[in-house]
Amino acid sequence: MAGMTEWLRDPSPASRTQARLGQSYLAWLRMRRNPLAMVGLFIILVLLFVAAFAPWVATHDPLAQNLSQRLLPPGTAGHWLGTDDFGRDIWSRIAYGSRITLYIVTLVAVTAPVLGLLIGTVAGYFGGLTDQVLMRITDIFLAFPRLILALALVAVLGPGIENAVLAIALTAWPPYARVARAETLTVRTSDYIAAVRLQGAGSGRIIWGHVMPMCLPSVIIRVTLDMAGVILIAAGLGFLGLGVQPPTPEWGLMISSGRKFLFEQWWVATMPGLAIFIVSLGFNLLGDGLRDVLDPRSSGK
Amino acid sequence: MALIEVENLSVHYGIKGQLVRAVEGVSLRVDARESYGLVGESGSGKSTILRAICGLAPMTAGEIRIDGQPVPTPRGRAFSRRVQMVFQDPYASLHPRHTLDRTLSEPLAIHGIGGSDARVVKALEDVGLPANFRFRYPHQLSGGQRQRVAIARALMLEPEILLLDEPTSALDASVQAETLNLLNRLRDERGLTFLMVSHDLAVIDHMCDRVLVMQHGRAVEELTRDQLAGAQMTTDYARTLFDASADRMLGA
Amino acid sequence: MTLLSVKDLRVTFDTEAGRVEAVRGVSFSLGRERLGIVGESGSGKTMTGRSVLRLIRPPGRIEATEMVFDGTDLMAASEREMRALRGQRIAMVMQDPKYSLNPVMKVGAQLTEGLRLRDGMSAKAARGKAIEALEAVQIRGPERVMEAYPHELSGGMGQRVMIAMMLIPNPDLLIADEPTSALDVTVQAEVLSILDGLVRDRGMGLIFISHDLRLVARFCDRVLVMYKGRVVEELEAKNLMQAKHPYTQGLLNCLPRIGGPRAPLPGLDRAAEWAE
Numbered sequence: 156m157a158g159m160t161e162w163l164r165d166p167s168p169a170s171r172t173q174a175r176l177g178q179s180y181l182a183w184l185r186m187r188r189n190p191l192a193m194v195g196l197f198i199i200l201v202l203l204f205v206a207a208f209a210p211w212v213a214t215h216d217p218l219a220q221n222l223s224q225r226l227l228p229p230g231t232a233g234h235w236l237g238t239d240d241f242g243r244d245i246w247s248r249i250a251y252g253s254r255i256t257l258y259i260v261t262l263v264a265v266t267a268p269v270l271g272l273l274i275g276t277v278a279g280y281f282g283g284l285t286d287q288v289l290m291r292i293t294d295i296f297l298a299f300p301r302l303i304l305a306l307a308l309v310a311v312l313g314p315g316i317e318n319a320v321l322a323i324a325l326t327a328w329p330p331y332a333r334v335a336r337a338e339t340l341t342v343r344t345s346d347y348i349a350a351v352r353l354q355g356a357g358s359g360r361i362i363w364g365h366v367m368p369m370c371l372p373s374v375i376i377r378v379t380l381d382m383a384g385v386i387l388i389a390a391g392l393g394f395l396g397l398g399v400q401p402p403t404p405e406w407g408l409m410i411s412s413g414r415k416f417l418f419e420q421w422w423v424a425t426m427p428g429l430a431i432f433i434v435s436l437g438f439n440l441l442g443d444g445l446r447d448v449l450d451p452r453s454s455g456k
Numbered sequence: 457m458a459l460i461e462v463e464n465l466s467v468h469y470g471i472k473g474q475l476v477r478a479v480e481g482v483s484l485r486v487d488a489r490e491s492y493g494l495v496g497e498s499g500s501g502k503s504t505i506l507r508a509i510c511g512l513a514p515m516t517a518g519e520i521r522i523d524g525q526p527v528p529t530p531r532g533r534a535f536s537r538r539v540q541m542v543f544q545d546p547y548a549s550l551h552p553r554h555t556l557d558r559t560l561s562e563p564l565a566i567h568g569i570g571g572s573d574a575r576v577v578k579a580l581e582d583v584g585l586p587a588n589f590r591f592r593y594p595h596q597l598s599g600g601q602r603q604r605v606a607i608a609r610a611l612m613l614e615p616e617i618l619l620l621d622e623p624t625s626a627l628d629a630s631v632q633a634e635t636l637n638l639l640n641r642l643r644d645e646r647g648l649t650f651l652m653v654s655h656d657l658a659v660i661d662h663m664c665d666r667v668l669v670m671q672h673g674r675a676v677e678e679l680t681r682d683q684l685a686g687a688q689m690t691t692d693y694a695r696t697l698f699d700a701s702a703d704r705m706l707g708a
Numbered sequence: 709m710t711l712l713s714v715k716d717l718r719v720t721f722d723t724e725a726g727r728v729e730a731v732r733g734v735s736f737s738l739g740r741e742r743l744g745i746v747g748e749s750g751s752g753k754t755m756t757g758r759s760v761l762r763l764i765r766p767p768g769r770i771e772a773t774e775m776v777f778d779g780t781d782l783m784a785a786s787e788r789e790m791r792a793l794r795g796q797r798i799a800m801v802m803q804d805p806k807y808s809l810n811p812v813m814k815v816g817a818q819l820t821e822g823l824r825l826r827d828g829m830s831a832k833a834a835r836g837k838a839i840e841a842l843e844a845v846q847i848r849g850p851e852r853v854m855e856a857y858p859h860e861l862s863g864g865m866g867q868r869v870m871i872a873m874m875l876i877p878n879p880d881l882l883i884a885d886e887p888t889s890a891l892d893v894t895v896q897a898e899v900l901s902i903l904d905g906l907v908r909d910r911g912m913g914l915i916f917i918s919h920d921l922r923l924v925a926r927f928c929d930r931v932l933v934m935y936k937g938r939v940v941e942e943l944e945a946k947n948l949m950q951a952k953h954p955y956t957q958g959l960l961n962c963l964p965r966i967g968g969p970r971a972p973l974p975g976l977d978r979a980a981e982w983a984e
Contacts, residue, residue: 164725166596167588174555174591184724346549349512350606354563354613355536364562368553497892498863599749628748628919633962633973640972655893662964662973685967700893701966 185448192444198437206253213247217404226420237422239413241402245426248404252427255405256434259320259389260382266324268374271331276366278332279339280358290336297329301384302391309397316405319398323388327381334377338370372449379442383435390431406431458485459649460492460509460617465518467504478504480673481518488616491643491650493664495657495697501673502653503544506619509651510541522617533567540610544622546602550594556580556605557590563612579608583638600631604638611642618643620652624659636663657701661685669694711881711913712738712760715774719755719937722767730755730768732937738881742907742914744924744945746959747934753917756934757883760915761798762790778880795822799874803886805866809858809873816854819873827877841872845902864895868902875906881913889918900927921948921959933959 168174221242278289308322390407392398399405413424467479494502507513543549583604624632719731819838842850941953
């Protein structure tokens, strides 16, 4: 173990991999100093764990109905979070629902930021007409409230989880484009860009290899902070009956169907609501922690 | 025939609606293997001339010729194999997220030159850095070490002409001495032509054969090294610069 | 009369990459005279200057056997007491006015801020004092400068405003950290002569921090040469050329000179024992 740490801290790495891992290790140590970031990380790790081991973590089949056991309060034997109106165990539904949440979040995280990064860096690097056109398109998307736009898209595409993800991704990319463009505008006047241009590099190589790596930290931070919003939009879509369909245990859908019982059997809607809250909080805290670590300004001289 | 010819160069920018005349009608000629200096204070346009030669600043008027041929716009690959530049700020001229290996092998990759492994190691050795620095990041190096990497990078494509934009002004005195020595050695070994910009007359005197004094974008006076050392300048501004040079201030 | 006495000053930073000792046991004393602290980057000279004002944030730590300013123990003083000292009795001028002046406040507002808030002066009286201060640094047309924003001023002008601002409360000690390094050579001479006059007239103590040994020797009475957190030599400015320590000699010799030889410049022997 000590040997590994030494290898990572080696001031003269012998390969690119060792260099990269070493830097990541130091970044990790920096982040460890931030207790809230660690809380956020813990929450996300719990989410990942529950999603991965749902069949073992859950106590019941999430889809199994048992009408004699409906609407039991939390703390009932065998159902620590209670049951819903079909007698289904809420905890198990939340556990399996975490998979869906993770699925949605991951899909959006790999599509929207990538699209935004591409558009933003191209717009920022070339400037002029390209910039104007791309930014006006971005503005158009930004002008619509996200949920409304997602709704409209789902209405056109039809319900279902993939369409919900597509809709969310299509509404989520504009802020990344903005962030990427802002970073690109700063970066493109740097001497290191001038140097590589002087070496005869083409725009593609410069944008992909030199500009994008500088935009990544801002985008990554933005992604974690956005995750909370993505979950809420997915929940919102589920709540409205678009996106995921019953009986899939998606958290938003659970809140929606639990709405009827909010006053008497509050747990049916509140438990999934708490789950959303905790996971959103986790992403937010992690994002804040990442910002302190990844901010290029602090890792300068 | 001179290797670098700048004829009546003017560079004008529009910034927020205002016209900035960075360079106004400057002409100079640099012979092959010569070391030519541009000296002036901030706003004199000296760095802008270098950038205009590289294509990093627009040429509003005038002509720039390398070896008799006007420089093409955009400059192109052939140009980058003849002319390279070392920038002023060692903290800004290396990509912060690239290892030195990547920074040094990139020019080779762009031009399809093979054997980058051996070349990178040799380049590091040529500038006096240990080969095991290869996979370090710039923030793990001192200012002087970064500037050496910048010099190594500029020489990867084996250019004939090296443009140097205040290469040592951001460095400590002792490191400056080492860097200047390095530049002189490389120039001797490779027969390079230097066009060097500085605000420091003593540095220019040490490094250059001829110097052009600039002020407010215009050429004020051209001096040979002997004239500079003998304080034989004819214009007032050149004399003011000479007197104010920190070197003079001690009177030692 | 000793204005400032520092014994065994140590500044340490605990970073995740390890422990960094920026200042390793520096001692000096200062009366109403000019002390120059010279060193290259990493020598600890800036940290020494900042320690006197206790301007170092965690993870940096200041430790000293003694740090006394005119009878006040700076190590034991509370943050509140330090705030009362800073600006009033000990002032600091930094390198680049672009970064040390507030870019979104007009010059006049910045100059009068301290007077109005701290000393409770009326706006009119404060303005009068500010204009006086600008005239003291030989700024012609001070009214116009009062209405300008920092970015509208040239480097030399900005630095003069900075000096004016710092000298308004008539401090006893001025710490100038590379005050002319960001300026053009012809402007440097001007700003230094202004500083010279002011320090002499007001009988202030001055700590002049710089990387430029020759400049400091010309300007100060005594010089401390620092390397890697330690003081390697302390000498009278007029005896600079007779410096004994190899580092100081190296520093003097490694600079190119107009009319000097074309041979490689002598460097520093970094492998020597004093270099540890």
